[in-house]
Amino acid sequence: MAAGRTLTGQSGGAARVALFGRGVRALADALAKLGVEVLLAEDPALAEYTGDGYVQAVRGLLESTKPRLLLVAHTAEGYDLAPAVAGALDLPLVTNAVGLRLDGDRLVVTRRLLNEKVQAEVEIGSDRTIVVTIRPGSVKAAGPAAGGTVIPTAVAVDATKARTRFVRIERPMVQDIDLAAADVIVSAGRGIQKKENLPLVEEFAKAVGGVVGASRPLTDMDWLPKTRQVGQSGKTVRPKLYVACGISGAMQHVAGMKDAGLIIAINTDPTAPIFEIAHIGFVADVLKLLPATIKELRA
16 A cells, blocks of 8 residues: 555556455545545455455456556465456566556566565556555555545455355464564574574563564474564564574575664674674674673663
């Protein structure tokens, strides 16, 4: 929504949000407070996500509204839906965008390739709707704005044409934290040496009002669940404060946290790549620095 509002500010157009579901009027009202027009399509067949059902709904909206751009979150559902819509209507598609801007009548999409080592810009000029999936966390979240409205919108969904059907959601027994929503993240890497040192990181995170994240090696070793992984194959986060504890700073990890408001890195290696993006760096043993810092915080 933030990316859409920015683009419409450049083009003079209008930002609209398509909300599908059943019994979601309260969510529609909340979205409208962000200054956008919400097309609310409620149907029993849209109560839960199914690829075919949602493609039918999106296709109907595109044919009636003919927008210049369709933005979809690059999530498990989003990168299932976007290619299906683009394929069904023969529309241009760009996936996993981290930036968008207009250059005259052309859309310029920024993507990162080759394990984030290369940044590429894709220019598209089309008289058809352009479909783009955008990486969550790559754009600063939208704030409240005036002018939003909710418009009940009818869509035609034929449930008999859906090749899959929703049965149930199976949730894990213990709900884990949502890293993407955290303002303060303290992430642990190989530098903490062993799993028994994780409570120290957790104690420090609690002391600064944050939550614990991790680099991929720690989640691969099952020291923390995959939901705590920050990086290209994990979560992309934009907290106000990010503390990297014993993380060297591989490109895959940096891709997921480089846009944090303040990055503090702690590593014994003064040449560690993490120091290249950190705002503040400590060349120190994290297992010695954290206890001393916790002591000062408590005092």
